[in-house]
Amino acid sequence: MRITNNIVADQVLVGMQDNLAQVSDLQIQLSSGKKFQKVSDNPVDMARVMRLQDQMNKDTQYATNLDNLTPCLSTTDSTLSNLVTAMQSIQQLTKQYQNSAVQSSNNTLMSTNMDTLLGNVIDLANQSYNGRYIFGGNNTATKPFQLLADGRIKYSGTDDVLKAQVTDTETIDLSVNGNDLFSTHSVLGNQGMGSSTSKIAGLTSNTFSIKVGADTAVNISVGTGTSDVTLQGVADAINNSGVQAHAYIKDSPQGARLKIVSDYVGKDGQLVLSDGAAGGVLEHLGLIDNTGAIVGPQTDTSAGLMDTMVSLSKTMKAGGDITAQAADINTAYQNVLKYQGRVAILTQNADNRKSMMTDMSIKRQDLMSSIWDVDMVKATSDLSRETAAYQASIQAGAKIIMPTLLDYI
Amino acid sequence: MISNGIEIATSALIAHKYAMDVIGNNIANVNTPGYSRESIVLQTTDPTIIPVISNNKPMASLGSGVKVSQIQRIRNEFLDTEKQNLSTTSGEWSQTSQNLGIVESTFNEPSSTGISAGLNSYWNAWQSVASPDPSSSAARTTLVSQGQLLANQLSTTRKGLTDLQTSNDKDIVAKVQTINDLADQIATLNGQIVKSQASGDANNLLDKRTQLVGQLAGLVNIDYYQDATGSATIGIGGGFLVSNIDVAHIQAKPDSMNKNFNNVVWADSGKSVSITGGELFGLIQSRDVKVQSYIDGLDSLAKSLMSQVNAVHQAGFGLKGETGLNFFVGTNASDMTVNAELVYDPSKIAASGQNVNMSGNGDTAAAIANIRTKASLNSGSTSINDFYQNLISKMGTATSEAKTKVDMNTAMMTQVDTQIASVSGVSIDEEMSNMIKFEHAYGAAAKYIATVQRTLDDLMAVLK
Numbered sequence: 001m002r003i004t005n006n007i008v009a010d011q012v013l014v015g016m017q018d019n020l021a022q023v024s025d026l027q028i029q030l031s032s033g034k035k036f037q038k039v040s041d042n043p044v045d046m047a048r049v050m051r052l053q054d055q056m057n058k059d060t061q062y063a064t065n066l067d068n069l070t071p072c073l074s075t076t077d078s079t080l081s082n083l084v085t086a087m088q089s090i091q092q093l094t095k096q097y098q099n100s101a102v103q104s105s106n107n108t109l110m111s112t113n114m115d116t117l118l119g120n121v122i123d124l125a126n127q128s129y130n131g132r133y134i135f136g137g138n139n140t141a142t143k144p145f146q147l148l149a150d151g152r153i154k155y156s157g158t159d160d161v162l163k164a165q166v167t168d169t170e171t172i173d174l175s176v177n178g179n180d181l182f183s184t185h186s187v188l189g190n191q192g193m194g195s196s197t198s199k200i201a202g203l204t205s206n207t208f209s210i211k212v213g214a215d216t217a218v219n220i221s222v223g224t225g226t227s228d229v230t231l232q233g234v235a236d237a238i239n240n241s242g243v244q245a246h247a248y249i250k251d252s253p254q255g256a257r258l259k260i261v262s263d264y265v266g267k268d269g270q271l272v273l274s275d276g277a278a279g280g281v282l283e284h285l286g287l288i289d290n291t292g293a294i295v296g297p298q299t300d301t302s303a304g305l306m307d308t309m310v311s312l313s314k315t316m317k318a319g320g321d322i323t324a325q326a327a328d329i330n331t332a333y334q335n336v337l338k339y340q341g342r343v344a345i346l347t348q349n350a351d352n353r354k355s356m357m358t359d360m361s362i363k364r365q366d367l368m369s370s371i372w373d374v375d376m377v378k379a380t381s382d383l384s385r386e387t388a389a390y391q392a393s394i395q396a397g398a399k400i401i402m403p404t405l406l407d408y409i
Numbered sequence: 410m411i412s413n414g415i416e417i418a419t420s421a422l423i424a425h426k427y428a429m430d431v432i433g434n435n436i437a438n439v440n441t442p443g444y445s446r447e448s449i450v451l452q453t454t455d456p457t458i459i460p461v462i463s464n465n466k467p468m469a470s471l472g473s474g475v476k477v478s479q480i481q482r483i484r485n486e487f488l489d490t491e492k493q494n495l496s497t498t499s500g501e502w503s504q505t506s507q508n509l510g511i512v513e514s515t516f517n518e519p520s521s522t523g524i525s526a527g528l529n530s531y532w533n534a535w536q537s538v539a540s541p542d543p544s545s546s547a548a549r550t551t552l553v554s555q556g557q558l559l560a561n562q563l564s565t566t567r568k569g570l571t572d573l574q575t576s577n578d579k580d581i582v583a584k585v586q587t588i589n590d591l592a593d594q595i596a597t598l599n600g601q602i603v604k605s606q607a608s609g610d611a612n613n614l615l616d617k618r619t620q621l622v623g624q625l626a627g628l629v630n631i632d633y634y635q636d637a638t639g640s641a642t643i644g645i646g647g648g649f650l651v652s653n654i655d656v657a658h659i660q661a662k663p664d665s666m667n668k669n670f671n672n673v674v675w676a677d678s679g680k681s682v683s684i685t686g687g688e689l690f691g692l693i694q695s696r697d698v699k700v701q702s703y704i705d706g707l708d709s710l711a712k713s714l715m716s717q718v719n720a721v722h723q724a725g726f727g728l729k730g731e732t733g734l735n736f737f738v739g740t741n742a743s744d745m746t747v748n749a750e751l752v753y754d755p756s757k758i759a760a761s762g763q764n765v766n767m768s769g770n771g772d773t774a775a776a777i778a779n780i781r782t783k784a785s786l787n788s789g790s791t792s793i794n795d796f797y798q799n800l801i802s803k804m805g806t807a808t809s810e811a812k813t814k815v816d817m818n819t820a821m822m823t824q825v826d827t828q829i830a831s832v833s834g835v836s837i838d839e840e841m842s843n844m845i846k847f848e849h850a851y852g853a854a855a856k857y858i859a860t861v862q863r864t865l866d867d868l869m870a871v872l873k
Contacts, residue, residue, distance in 0.1 A: 004834035006439065007827055014823060039805030040513055040812060047802040050519055054794055057529040058781070061536050068541040132542060132769060138761075140544060140769035158770075164540055165775060168782040239765060246765075405841040 005404060012397035019390035026383040029374045036372070045371050052368045056361065058168070063357050065164040069174040070350050072162060075129040076175055077347060080340045083124050087333050090117055090309065094326045097316055111317035118309045122147060125182060125306070133157065135178030144178050145265070145306070151314070152213070153265040153306040155184045159248050166353050173346060176339045183303040183335060185262040185269045188296045190286025192255025196231040200284055203229055205276035210243045210260065213268045218243040222281060231256055234281055245271060258285045266304015305332035413457065413473070414861040420474030421854035424451055427477050428847040435835045443620035445484045445833040447612060452478035482612040485832045486635075489619055492825045493626035493633060497686040499818040500627040504691025505699065506811035508573060512703055513808050515569035518801045524566060525801070527559040528781075528794055535778035538760050539771035544728060549755035556747040560737065563711050567742040570704050577696040578670045582661040584628055584689045585673055591625045592643070592656045599640045600654045606639040615639070630686035646683025648675055670696060699807070704742075706800040709786065711742035714793055717780050725759030725773030732759060736777075 137158030262269030456470035762772030
């Protein structure tokens with residue numbers, strides 16, 4: 001091949017440009033600390049990086065979710081410890097009353113003490129964290145437990161617990177609900193429905209009644225007829241009827257189920273359910289049988305702490321027998337201990353989750369680093385090699401381009 | 410017969426003077442783009458017949474000197490065709506690569522300001538509303554801002570892409586004008602070349618035309634023929650652009666079927682020009698196919714985001730029980746924005762799943778946050794985040810492919826250029842050695858004249 005001076009000059013230039021491009025690329029890598037800067041530099045690895053970034057971003061949010069709610073869990077824990085202490089005082093007081101001979105002056109004092117302890121327990125039940133009542137479920141705006149003038153204790157919270165989302169599909173519970181802890185009467189339907197909005201078939205009646213404690217029974221009718229009843233319709237009808245109870249639709253493996261929760265603590269809130277006719281709505285939903293007896297899972301109303309304390313105070317003042325109430329206090333005590341255990345497990349679960357998240361995050365970070373981060377040692381030695389090559393090409397170029405025959409004529 | 414010697418010497422002096430002029434011209438044009446080196450072709454003049462005494466032949470022919478028969482243009486036409494083809498491919502990919510590079514910087518991924526980061530912040534803002542306190546006005550206000558930011562990022566990115574389309578369209582109009590100008594110049598050169606070829610060599614005109622055809626080949630796919638008279642015919646996709654000295658112009662005409670972007674048609678018939686290569690093709694492809702596909706991708710993303718978020722949001726309840734509201738309003742990525750009612754009053758954001766005791770209920774907010782991982786696009790196989798990542802990944806692969814093509818073409822082009830330079834380029838060494846050769850021959854011829862003169866002087870002395 002015939003070589004002209006310009007070919008040589010052009011080729012030297014191409015070679016130098018190649019070398020300089022390598023040097024520049026390595027310098028960008030070293031200064032940014034990343035192997036590639038744009039998606040087109042390495043589309044495959046960049047896609048992995050973006051996926052990892054996405055995942056890590058989610059993990060950070062899940063960790064934040066957990067961090068936001070765990071202090072609430074420890075508040076619950078300490079509140080329950082205080083409650084246990086208070087209950088021990090209550091038990092002491094009942095024992096003192098049972099052991100003492102009948103002394104009317106002392107009875108009044110003991111009754112007053114019981115009232116003070118009740119105030120104490122209600123304060124604990126209305127404990128809040130960060131402006132949120134921890135035993136009030138989703139109703140954060142109203143104090144969950146109130147002692148009414150007639151001696152009943154009203155629960156204004158909802159049947160919900162605080163949850164934190166910890167993975168794409170999982171949420172974990174981070175509190176216990178007030179209605180279970182302090183035993184408001186609730187009944188869960190045995191029968192699951194496919195969907196809360198599909199019509200319930202085969203009904204003989206679309207009316208039923210709910211009686212709460214000593215209140216008069218409230219008659220409730222759903223839809224326009226027996227063929228126009230949905231689970232959602234039943235829940236809405238109960239919630240709008242003015243009855244002192246709330247209905248919830250609970251998702252379960254058996255489908256959507258109806259849960260009715262009384263607004264009053266303990267025996268004061270005892271629910272009595274009955275259908276307009278046998279084979280009615282409540283029977284279909286598995287709350288009662290055809291005789292009106294409750295068949296669904298229900299809470300034990302004798303574990304109601306606060307209503308028992310009200311009754312204790314009254315009986316003590318009157319100097320009556322408190323054997324039944326003492327037994328109920330014991331049941332309530334066991335119930336609180338059960339939930340204290342549950343909180344301990346929730347705390348442990350949250351801690352485990354947290355440490356799992358930290359581990360995972362470190363692993364993801366490692367993976368990301370191995371894909372994206374520059375191996376500084378290698379890059380530095382590559383850079384010095386490329387720089388040497390570039391310098392050599394400049395020097396050689398300067399020597400090659402210069403001479404022509406012209407220099408020798 | 411002595412004058413014969415002077416004739417021979419004169420012819421040698423003249424021929425070698427010309428030879429050195431050709432060398433001078435070569436050296437002068439050593440850096441002229443498109444210049445083909447010339448070489449002089451020397452030939453003996455017709456011999457004179459002189460009588461000789463010989464057994465069988467009465468006459469002999471005596472050389473009478475040298476003449477210039479031709480000044481040859483050293484060119485390999487095959488390499489020119491090769492370069493034209495490469496220019497066409499290279500033109501297309503250089504435009505594609507440039508445009509995809511702009512698309513890549515428009516998306517600006519991965520970065521803390523890209524749509525990917527915007528999406529993540531938006532989903533996280535919903536999570537922060539969902540827990541720990543759905544009634545928190547701080548979390549709700551942050552969510553509205555993140556929603557606006559995301560909508561803004563989508564519309565800004567889309568605007569960047571449509572701007573690129575418009576700029577491509579303007580480039581197309583400019584390239585059409587350049588193609589017409591080049592065609593006009595080539596037609597004029599055709600006329601001059603045919604005329605010059607008839608009487609002599611048209612070397613510099615041919616160089617000029619080769620260069621113009623090379624430029625044209627970079628712009629658009631051409632078919633090139635050269636006939637015996639030296640005239641060139643150039644076609645684009647079966648239609649004649651230049652035929653001898655006639656030119657059929659092409660025209661950029663707004664097409665109402667394609668957003669009033671310009672379509673390239675033949676000026677006389679109005680029919681579309683079949684364009685399959687060159688910068689013009691690269692620009693048309695980029696405008697109508699490549700950039701458009703990213704705009705479509707962004708629109709699908711925005712539409713799916715809006716419809717999914719809105720569907721869940723409509724079913725939820727605000728702090729005062731407001732329901733049925735859309736979170737986003739708009740038709741696609743260009744005009745998407747957060748519902749003004751929510752911007753004005755973030756308490757209307759439907760975070761709750763129930764309309765009684767809703768202040769602590771964040772079920773709807775959590776459900777919206779989980780749209781992030783819900784496989785809802787591409788008939789339920791891809792989540793919104795994955796869809797966007799795939800779009801970026803596709804863009805990265807296409808950009809990287811275009812870059813590789815450009816690199817490959819550049820390397821091949823350099824090779825062909827080297828080959829062309831190897832045939833047609835001026836080598837100073839070669840010219841110098843030729844100069845020495847011709848200079849010596851010139852000196853020898855001059856010396857010969859001196860000898861002839863001395864011979865004549867001797868003769869004159871005898872006659873005195």
